[in-house]
Amino acid sequence: MNILLTGGAGYIGSHTAVALSQAGYELVLLDNFCNSNPSVLERLQKILGKPLHCVEGDVRDTSLVTKTLREYKIDAVIHFAGLKAVGESVEKPIEYYTNNVQGTISLLEAMELVGVKKLVFSSSATVYGNPQYLPVDEAHPTGATNAYGRSKLHIEEMLKDVANSNSAWKIICLRYFNPVGAHESGLIGEDPGDIPGNLMPYIALVASGKLPSLNVFGNDYPTPDGTGVRDYIHVMDLAEGHLAALEYLSGYSGWDAINLGVGLGISVLDLVSAYKKISGRKIPFEILERRQGDIGECWAKVDMAYERLQWRAKRSIELSCQDSWRYICSNGLRKNI
Numbered sequence: 222m223n224i225l226l227t228g229g230a231g232y233i234g235s236h237t238a239v240a241l242s243q244a245g246y247e248l249v250l251l252d253n254f255c256n257s258n259p260s261v262l263e264r265l266q267k268i269l270g271k272p273l274h275c276v277e278g279d280v281r282d283t284s285l286v287t288k289t290l291r292e293y294k295i296d297a298v299i300h301f302a303g304l305k306a307v308g309e310s311v312e313k314p315i316e317y318y319t320n321n322v323q324g325t326i327s328l329l330e331a332m333e334l335v336g337v338k339k340l341v342f343s344s345s346a347t348v349y350g351n352p353q354y355l356p357v358d359e360a361h362p363t364g365a366t367n368a369y370g371r372s373k374l375h376i377e378e379m380l381k382d383v384a385n386s387n388s389a390w391k392i393i394c395l396r397y398f399n400p401v402g403a404h405e406s407g408l409i410g411e412d413p414g415d416i417p418g419n420l421m422p423y424i425a426l427v428a429s430g431k432l433p434s435l436n437v438f439g440n441d442y443p444t445p446d447g448t449g450v451r452d453y454i455h456v457m458d459l460a461e462g463h464l465a466a467l468e469y470l471s472g473y474s475g476w477d478a479i480n481l482g483v484g485l486g487i488s489v490l491d492l493v494s495a496y497k498k499i500s501g502r503k504i505p506f507e508i509l510e511r512r513q514g515d516i517g518e519c520w521a522k523v524d525m526a527y528e529r530l531q532w533r534a535k536r537s538i539e540l541s542c543q544d545s546w547r548y549i550c551s552n553g554l555r556k557n558i
């Protein structure tokens with residue numbers, strides 16, 4: 222089966238490429254490298270022992286996407302391409318709606334034209350807004366507090382309409398919780414560019430001495446140690462979730478949204494301790510005010526993923542720290558710090 226990965230050179234896309242290729246799928250990556258580096262292709266080749274097809278271009282270029290779908294006889298698409306920084310989305314909403322929403326419309330137009338009707342979409346737990354109950358299941362009300370989250374919600378709704386329009390469409394929205402870690406080879410991982418906004422890459426830079434200390438955003442949440450609690454999922458578990466979703470798509474029709482998480486809440490201080498133990502480094506931290514727009518806790522109910530996809534996350538938070546640390550030690554982080 223031939224699969225197109227839009228945004229396939231990015232953090233989650235590259236790890237998914239490994240899982241899919243090793244399972245025997247033929248892949249084509251389409252990426253404009255606005256948030257990734259072409260060198261990831263050589264790294265993927267090292268891991269897989271063979272080159273991957275890659276088309277450099279923008280998912281909003283409908284004729285390029287159409288040509289790619291035809292030329293490589295694509296059977297299904299996994300749509301990772303998009304912008305993902307919450308803070309930036311508040312400052313540049315138009316960029317976020319163009320890239321994410323318009324990008325998806327362009328992809329759907331090309332898919333319709335060529336008759337490719339299987340799609341897995343990268344959604345996010347951010348569509349649940351501030352959780353009303355925990356663990357968060359797929360029936361939890363949705364809402365968004367920023368342009369990034371709203372772009373994901375708009376896309377989910379749009380995909381639902383498309384699936385309702387014709388039973389040939391098979392669409393799954395995967396709602397990722399907090400992806401962390403890296404491939405065990407240390408060759409690919411998360412390279413956030415500037416100062417990371419997310420917790421684990423920040424901790425990694427503090428452990429490596431590139432940043433002096435971690436700012437812990439609040440210790441007055443109603444959580445066991447007062448710091449924010451999240452559901453951190455190893456990126457290779459997440460990658461395998463895509464494999465399971467593709468297999469599920471074969472015998473299915475319609476639209477579904479499924480959580481991909483571990484089902485376990487971990488606090489900021491828990492993660493600091495785990496990383497400290499694995500790296501053997503000091504991780505100084507300072508308690509600051511809560512980060513604006515942050516939620517106290519969020520973790521997933523994961524039963525639907527098991528029932529529908531027969532998939533469950535199996536890697537521990539210690540392994541996530543170990544793989545992240547290996548990646549940092551073998552590469553540093555390449556940009557701007």
Ligand code: NAD
Nearest residue numbers: 228231232233253254255256257279280302303305343345
């Ligand atoms: P990433 O930035 O590492 O990867 C996205 C890739 O898409 C990059 O390689 C980028 O160059 C490419 N891209 C962006 N816009 C494009 C366009 N218009 N045309 C072609 N390529 C384009 O991000 P990621 O962490 O791998 O996330 C992948 C997807 O998962 C995104 O849609 C993101 O919103 C979603 N997601 C990520 C997280 C997370 O914490 N990483 C959580 C929930 C959902």
Ligand code: UD1
Nearest residue numbers: 307345347399418419420423436437438449450451489515
């Ligand atoms: C962020 C995004 C969310 C996205 C998710 C996964 C925001 C508001 N939300 O959520 O849309 O889906 O990442 O990529 O950005 N923390 C610190 N110090 C830091 C960084 C984080 O204490 O330097 C704390 C946060 O307050 C939070 C936890 O660590 O309690 C996790 O933060 P982060 O990694 O940014 O993820 P989310 O807040 O879940």
